[in-house]
Amino acid sequence: xxxxGPGTSECTVGWTLWGEVGLGANALTKSYFDKAGLxxxxxxxxxxxxFLRELGQAQPAPYTVHMGQAEQAAVRRLLPGFxxxxxxxxxYLGRIIQQSxxxxxxxxxxxxxxxxxxxxHVVDGRPTLPGAFVTEIAVEAATGLRPDLFATAVTDLSFExxxxxxERPGTKRIVAEVIRVGDDGVDVGVRVLEDVIAPTxxxxxxxxxxxSATVELRREPxxxxxxxxxxxxxxxxxxxxxxxxxxxxxxSGEFHSTERTRVLxxxxxxxxxxxxxxxxxVYRRFSVPVLLLDGLLRTGVLELLDGRYVPxxxxxxxxxxxxxxxxxxxxxxxxxxxxxxxxxxxxxxxSGGSCRFVAADRSGQVVLQVLDLDWVQLGYLDTITDGHVxxxxxxxxxxxVAP
Numbered sequence: 001x002x003x004x005g006p007g008t009s010e011c012t013v014g015w016t017l018w019g020e021v022g023l024g025a026n027a028l029t030k031s032y033f034d035k036a037g038l039x040x041x042x043x044x045x046x047x048x049x050x051f052l053r054e055l056g057q058a059q060p061a062p063y064t065v066h067m068g069q070a071e072q073a074a075v076r077r078l079l080p081g082f083x084x085x086x087x088x089x090x091x092y093l094g095r096i097i098q099q100s101x102x103x104x105x106x107x108x109x110x111x112x113x114x115x116x117x118x119x120x121h122v123v124d125g126r127p128t129l130p131g132a133f134v135t136e137i138a139v140e141a142a143t144g145l146r147p148d149l150f151a152t153a154v155t156d157l158s159f160e161x162x163x164x165x166x167e168r169p170g171t172k173r174i175v176a177e178v179i180r181v182g183d184d185g186v187d188v189g190v191r192v193l194e195d196v197i198a199p200t201x202x203x204x205x206x207x208x209x210x211x212s213a214t215v216e217l218r219r220e221p222x223x224x225x226x227x228x229x230x231x232x233x234x235x236x237x238x239x240x241x242x243x244x245x246x247x248x249x250x251x252s253g254e255f256h257s258t259e260r261t262r263v264l265x266x267x268x269x270x271x272x273x274x275x276x277x278x279x280x281x282v283y284r285r286f287s288v289p290v291l292l293l294d295g296l297l298r299t300g301v302l303e304l305l306d307g308r309y310v311p312x313x314x315x316x317x318x319x320x321x322x323x324x325x326x327x328x329x330x331x332x333x334x335x336x337x338x339x340x341x342x343x344x345x346x347x348x349x350x351s352g353g354s355c356r357f358v359a360a361d362r363s364g365q366v367v368l369q370v371l372d373l374d375w376v377q378l379g380y381l382d383t384i385t386d387g388h389v390x391x392x393x394x395x396x397x398x399x400x401v402a403p
Contacts, residue, residue: 014065016040018047040070052224090140091285093174102178104145111169117282118165120253129163130255131315132294134192134211136286139323141176142188142215143287149185149217151287151326157213157318163192170194172210185218222324225369227360230269230340235262238302240270241310241381246388248378249314254283254329257295258339261302268302270295272337272359276329284330289367291329292337292359293321296370300341300357303348309380309392311347319372327367336362347375 019041050066067075094108110129112119118127139151163172173193180187191212196205240261242251254275261270272292276283283291301313337359345353352374359367379390 011064013051015047016042016066016071018042018044020044040067042066089285090144091282092137092140093144097173102145104141104174104176106141106144106174107171108174109169109171110163110165112165112167113169115165117254120251120255122250122252123162123164124248127165130290130294131157131159131211131318132290132297134159134213135293135321136288136290137174137192137211138176138188138190138213138215139288141174141190142217145176145178145188146186146217149219150221151215152218152222152323153216154321154323155214155216155319157211157315157321159211159314159316161208161210163210173207179214184220185216188215188217189213190215221326222322225324225366226364227340227358227366228364229338229360230264230266232264235264235269236304237262238268238304238310239381239383240298240302241312242298244381244386244388246386247312247381248388249312254291255294257291257329258299261299263302263304266340267343267355268299268339268341270299270302270339272332272339274329274333274335274337276333278330278333280330283328286328286330287326288323289327289329289332289359292332292339293368293370296339296341296357296359296368297373299339300343300355300370300373301347301375302341303346305348305380305392308382308384309348309389310383311380312378312388313347313375314378315373315375317352317374318370319374320370322369322371324366324368332367337367338362348377348380 017039021044092108093106096104096106098105112127115127115129118129121128121130134157135154138154138157143149143151171194173191175191175193177189178186179189189212192210193207194210195203196208198204238261240251240258241247242249243256244250257273257275258270259273261268263269272295275291278284297315297318301311303311305311338361339357339359341355341357343353343355343357345355353372355371355373357370357373359369361367379388380392381387382389382392
């Protein structure tokens, strides 16, 4: 009831049986429940972690239910199919070609009709899948193999060939395979492949790779993390070059996901614009906030040279993305998010380096973070002429790089 009042918040947590305190600590009772299989046992350490996670949410859900194997079995017995209906229907997983416990192969047809949302992300004049969206593909494929585990990180993302929409639909294969099994969960390798086919129908290249990544699936979600905001001293406004029509990569619509872009002594910073509503038919099906991630990567390469030139870059590899919440951009529609990009490199004077790019809400709760990035430079935006140049005439010390 408190959630209906102004300035108040309330949540209800449904627990399994805590195994070390209360009723679960009694040996006789514990033995009975173990034999009956009525409740799953939760350690005090795990329970405290879940409890602190609930307290740390800026906008907690009205109710959260923790379900182990025993509780899930009971629900399936009483309400067949209910749990399966609650899961998001994957957006990128198409016709299943092969499926086992350790391998999943699906085909996905990309077309201008089904993937019209990419009209706002144009590379060299053609709608193109952003590298950030590969994270969603990888998570969908990995959790399709092991839906009982949590995606806590995506690592070793490699972008080898742009996935551009052609006039005719194109079929891609998404392959997910378990590559490591441990007590804490599994790692799943994911590849997005295509066959290059001549107009005559002859296969010229079989299995050409667009992207690859590894997804870390764990038995527990990643513990919450906090971020302390930077002071604004020394902030220099810098335009996002991808909003200019002169850029080889042009964004529009919901891909305008950042505003107030600027550089500080610590790196780049911007504000997330919450570009899609909670009911968006595409993004509400995602489990990764890809528009936010795309904006965070752009914030990470913000820099100003000679007071006028801004580098334009495209990622070729991301070392690690850590996921703290299974949320989509649609689920973030009402949350105020700031993007911070701390780095030890200059985008205009290198092609990779260590970094920590963080998306955090107003309370300091971290949504996701990026560690380690390699990129290729596509030129510069001249902010005075609004033109694209391959090389600026001077290379002074850039603004937006930590000394």
